[in-house]
Amino acid sequence: MKKLLLQLDSSSHPSVFDRVVAFDAGADEVMSYGGVTPETVRDLVHGAIFTRGPKHLNNTAIFIGGSDMAQGERLLSAAKKAFFGPLRVSVMLDSNGSNTTAVAAVAKMRQAIGSLEGRSVVVTAGSGPVGLRAAGLFAKAGAQVTVTSRRAGDGTLSETIRQRFGGSIREVAMADGSGAAAVLEGAEMALNAGPAGVCLIPRAAWVGRTGLRVVADVNAVPPLGVEGLEVMDDGATREGVTTFGALGIGGLKMKVHKACIARLFEKNDLILDAEAIAELADTL
Numbered sequence: 001m002k003k004l005l006l007q008l009d010s011s012s013h014p015s016v017f018d019r020v021v022a023f024d025a026g027a028d029e030v031m032s033y034g035g036v037t038p039e040t041v042r043d044l045v046h047g048a049i050f051t052r053g054p055k056h057l058n059n060t061a062i063f064i065g066g067s068d069m070a071q072g073e074r075l076l077s078a079a080k081k082a083f084f085g086p087l088r089v090s091v092m093l094d095s096n097g098s099n100t101t102a103v104a105a106v107a108k109m110r111q112a113i114g115s116l117e118g119r120s121v122v123v124t125a126g127s128g129p130v131g132l133r134a135a136g137l138f139a140k141a142g143a144q145v146t147v148t149s150r151r152a153g154d155g156t157l158s159e160t161i162r163q164r165f166g167g168s169i170r171e172v173a174m175a176d177g178s179g180a181a182a183v184l185e186g187a188e189m190a191l192n193a194g195p196a197g198v199c200l201i202p203r204a205a206w207v208g209r210t211g212l213r214v215v216a217d218v219n220a221v222p223p224l225g226v227e228g229l230e231v232m233d234d235g236a237t238r239e240g241v242t243t244f245g246a247l248g249i250g251g252l253k254m255k256v257h258k259a260c261i262a263r264l265f266e267k268n269d270l271i272l273d274a275e276a277i278a279e280l281a282d283t284l
């Protein structure tokens, strides 16, 4: 029986990246829908669960993506509501590569420092899909998390993450890289989750900083998000700090993403969101 992946994307054009990875990870066909809203999920999901008998539903699965993390969470919630009894299929949420990228970055940084419990970590531009998930995973693991955003200040960002993951999170407004030195004061780890081609952590903000042990960046597009790192860094030592660049993290991200897609077709009742994806990554 063909392995069918229903791609529900909140953006107007369903992600080509997610579609290619799905084929490479073993899907025989990817049915891609863009501009999906919570209101339109139910009928799309019904098409997926009513067509094959319960015994064969592990051959159908759903992938939720798009550039808006909050909307991705709403689509996931609507998909779960559309299931009933044995009529359900496995679902993965990975808006903008959020979960797989964050899981890979956090796993690498944890490996470099040992336990995350009590560690102080800064996530710059922590309001995007990747930053939100990374901050949440750090907080859930017991780290003291600081997230930055150009719009931070009223507590909405930190509360959103705390509600989903719990833990200790504070938010700080940071307009650009000129504010990074102050934000990194006392940090043991820093992860830049800013957009492509924007440097948010200049060299002077991290080099020679007492206590800073791990610095990572998920932006692969020059200028890099952390000045002085190399995009291929995968546990390099620079200025006494362990560093990870976007492609160093990206290799593990791709492995995790593909493993998740393959896992979707093993059972018909899996929900692969941040925590489940992190667990799966630990087994790789």
Ligand SMILES: NC(=O)c1ccc[n+]([C@@H]2O[C@H](COP(=O)([O-])OP(=O)(O)OC[C@H]3O[C@@H](n4cnc5c(N)ncnc54)[C@H](OP(=O)(O)O)[C@@H]3O)[C@@H](O)[C@H]2O)c1
Residues within 6 Å of the ligand: 096, 097, 098, 101, 125, 126, 127, 128, 129, 130, 131, 148, 149, 150, 151, 152, 175, 176, 193, 194, 195, 196, 197, 198, 218, 219, 220, 246, 247, 249, 250, 251, 253
């Ligand atoms: N390495 C990998 O495998 C991999 C995989 C997926 C994604 N990525 C990369 O991961 C990064 C994060 O992705 P994402 O989708 O979460 O990011 P995003 O949503 O594009 O950006 C994250 C945040 O950056 C802030 N921002 C936007 N423009 C800015 C500017 N000019 N100056 C300062 N801050 C700005 C915004 O927050 P505020 O408006 O709140 O300030 C936004 O929420 C990107 O660089 C992406 O390319 C890497």
